Amino acid sequence: MTEAGAGAAPVARPPLRRDRDFRRYWLAREVSITGTLVTAVALPVLVYRLSGSPSLTALITVVEGLPYLLLGLFSGALSDRLDRRRVMVVADVVAALAIVSVPLAHWFGTLTAPHALAAGFLSQAAFVFFDGAAFGALPAIVGRDRIGEANAAIWGVGSFLDLGVPMATGVLLAFVDPAVLLGVDALSFVASAVCVFGIRTQLSQSRSGLPRLRPRVLVTEVGEGLRFLWGHAGVRSQTIIGFLLSLSGAGFMSLSVPFADRLLGVGTSGLRFGLLFAVWGVGGMLVAAITPWLLRRLTPNRLTLLWLPVAGVTGVVVTTTSSWAVAVVGMVVWGVSYQGVILNSMTYRQQVTPEPLLGRVNTAGRMLSFGVGWTFGALGASALAGLVGLRVALVSVVAVGLLAAVFGWLSPLRRMDGRPGSVVPVGAGRGGGS
Numbered sequence: 001m002t003e004a005g006a007g008a009a010p011v012a013r014p015p016l017r018r019d020r021d022f023r024r025y026w027l028a029r030e031v032s033i034t035g036t037l038v039t040a041v042a043l044p045v046l047v048y049r050l051s052g053s054p055s056l057t058a059l060i061t062v063v064e065g066l067p068y069l070l071l072g073l074f075s076g077a078l079s080d081r082l083d084r085r086r087v088m089v090v091a092d093v094v095a096a097l098a099i100v101s102v103p104l105a106h107w108f109g110t111l112t113a114p115h116a117l118a119a120g121f122l123s124q125a126a127f128v129f130f131d132g133a134a135f136g137a138l139p140a141i142v143g144r145d146r147i148g149e150a151n152a153a154i155w156g157v158g159s160f161l162d163l164g165v166p167m168a169t170g171v172l173l174a175f176v177d178p179a180v181l182l183g184v185d186a187l188s189f190v191a192s193a194v195c196v197f198g199i200r201t202q203l204s205q206s207r208s209g210l211p212r213l214r215p216r217v218l219v220t221e222v223g224e225g226l227r228f229l230w231g232h233a234g235v236r237s238q239t240i241i242g243f244l245l246s247l248s249g250a251g252f253m254s255l256s257v258p259f260a261d262r263l264l265g266v267g268t269s270g271l272r273f274g275l276l277f278a279v280w281g282v283g284g285m286l287v288a289a290i291t292p293w294l295l296r297r298l299t300p301n302r303l304t305l306l307w308l309p310v311a312g313v314t315g316v317v318v319t320t321t322s323s324w325a326v327a328v329v330g331m332v333v334w335g336v337s338y339q340g341v342i343l344n345s346m347t348y349r350q351q352v353t354p355e356p357l358l359g360r361v362n363t364a365g366r367m368l369s370f371g372v373g374w375t376f377g378a379l380g381a382s383a384l385a386g387l388v389g390l391r392v393a394l395v396s397v398v399a400v401g402l403l404a405a406v407f408g409w410l411s412p413l414r415r416m417d418g419r420p421g422s423v424v425p426v427g428a429g430r431g432g433g434s
Contacts, residue, residue, distance in 0.1 A: 016153060021141050021201045028195035029134075030157050032092070035188025037165040038181050039099065041277055043120055044257045045268050046102075046178035050113040054258040054390065058382035059117055061254035065246070065374025067125035068367045072132075076363025077221045079132035080356060084203040088137070088196045091130035096189035098122035099182055106179035116179075123185075131366065136358035137203040139350055148295045148347045155343055156288030160281060170274020225360025228353070229368075234301060235352065237411040238345040239365045241304065244404035245341060246373030248315055251381035251397025258390055264324045272324060279328050283335020291343055300348035301413040303340060308409070310337035312402035319394040338401075 016022050048057040079087050102119045105111040142150045172181060229235050252259075256277070257268060266272040294303055311334060318330040353361045377397055384393035408414075 016142065016146065016150060019142070021199045022150065024195045024199050025138065025141055026154055026157075028192040029154050030161065031188045031195070032192040033161050034165055035185035037161055038169050039120070039185040041166045041169040041274070042173065042178035042181040043116060045173055047113050047116050048257050048268060049178070050111070050116070054255060054385055055382045056113060057257055058254035058378055058385070060120055061250050061378035062375055063117055063121040064124050065250060065371050065378065067121065067128045068363070068371030069375050071125060071128050072363040072367030072371050073222045073226070074218060075129045076132040076225060076360040077218055079129065079136060079359035079363070080221070084133035084137045085196060085199060087133040088130050089193045091126040091133070092189045092193035092196065095123040095126040095130075096186045098126065099189065100186035103179050103183045106177060111179055128363065132359040132363040135350065135362035136355070139355065139358065140203045141199070141201050144351055147350045148300070149292050151343060151347050152288045152291045155339070156285060160285055164278065164281070166277035166281070167271070167274035170269055170277065171271055173269040222360065225357055225364045228357055229361050229364050232352065233412040234416050235349055235361065235365065237408070237413045238304065238348060239369050240411070241308070241341065241404050241408050242345055242365065242369030243373040244400055244407060245311065245338065246370050247377035247380070248398050248401035248404065249338065250374040250377030251400070252315065252319065252394060254378035254381045255385055255390060255394055259394060262390060263322060264327060266324055276324070276328060276331065279331045280335040282332045284339045287336045287340045287343060291340070295347070300344035300351070301416050303344045305408050305413060307337040307340035307344070308405035311341060312405040315398040315401045316395065319398045
């Protein structure tokens with residue numbers, strides 16, 4: 001069953017590059033990504049310099065995933081009920097206010113590591129609501145048949161930013177206090193809000209006839225999203241893979257600053273430090289460039305299975321080396337494969353989830369994979385680093401990526417088609433057909 005229904009005439013749409021609303025959506029995501037990348041490098045360095053503690057620095061990664069764990073289910077249900085444009089704009093404004101408090105506190109000489117951690121948590125909590133609404137907004141703008149192409153366009157430029165922004169931030173950290181650099185992120189949220197506000201396409205279908213929003217109703221609607229996710233074998237399998245990969249990725253990211261400083265000997269600023277973080281973007285650019293071509297030949301599920309073993313092996317290679325050059329090359333390959341899994345998983349979920357459930361299924365999946373996986377991966381890495389040392393902790397958590405590959409090849413994904421454009425009717429997901 002297609003979203004348009006049987007017999008409906010196809011809607012003529014301009015190419016993505018000439019689609020005004022997609023350009024605004026795309027620009028909102030890219031400017032926000034720019035600011036977020038600055039913060040992703042500067043905030044752990046800030047906490048590390050304020051505290052000198054690898055374990056406390058690892059909490060930065062925890063606060064990235066914890067909001068999904070705490071708020072993901074309900075934010076998705078609310079984004080499916082409310083006007084998605086309004087949700088995205090308000091979330092951007094709240095995130096901007098949270099982040100701008102860090103350079104302001106630095107200016108007044110009152111900044112502390114707990115303050116920086118709290119600001120990171122609040123901005124990410126706002127993004128949980130933005131993400132739930134944005135996930136449902138994209139199919140409304142481009143149509144389900146172009147979701148893969150649209151995601152690749154967003155991912156491609158985002159990966160280019162992944163390449164340049166962390167490297168530039170690493171260099172700037174030698175001259176500019178990391179607290180000051182966070183002001184870039186605050187400005188990016190404001191710019192994103194302006195772009196989203198200008199989108200003309202209706203981002204939400206009519207919600208007339210829905211029962212009045214009450215706690216019991218909200219819990220029921222959350223349950224609908226969870227039932228679809230768990231009842232659909234493809235979405236369920238992709239979510240479990242995401243959980244395992246998030247454990248692996250969070251374990252590395254939570255200890256990446258001390259990894260660069262203590263195991264590779266490149267310090268916490270400068271060109272080599274910035275390049276180590278930037279080359280992840282090379283992988284993202286490559287996978288974004290080849291994904292549209294690959295999706296014309298293979299399904300998202302097939303691509304996921306191809307990328308998984310590569311991600312598992314290269315992650316272990318990166319964490320076992322003491323050579324900066326080997327780590328950089330390994331990060332490129334790891335970036336291609338790891339992000340290839342994420343991109344195809346996201347595309348698949350958007351293709352097969354019914355419109356009224358898009359926000360709930362996305363944030364439920366994010367909660368289970370990113371929220372639980374990312375949070376406990378970071379916490380586990382932090383605890384292990386104190387018990388068994390930095391190197392052993394890194395290898396232990398990153399090796400979970402190998403487990404994700406084994407699960408993927410034993411899962412129903414191996415037998416599923418996942419044809420682009422197929423949409424499962426509400427209530428028809430149990431049993432796993434796509």
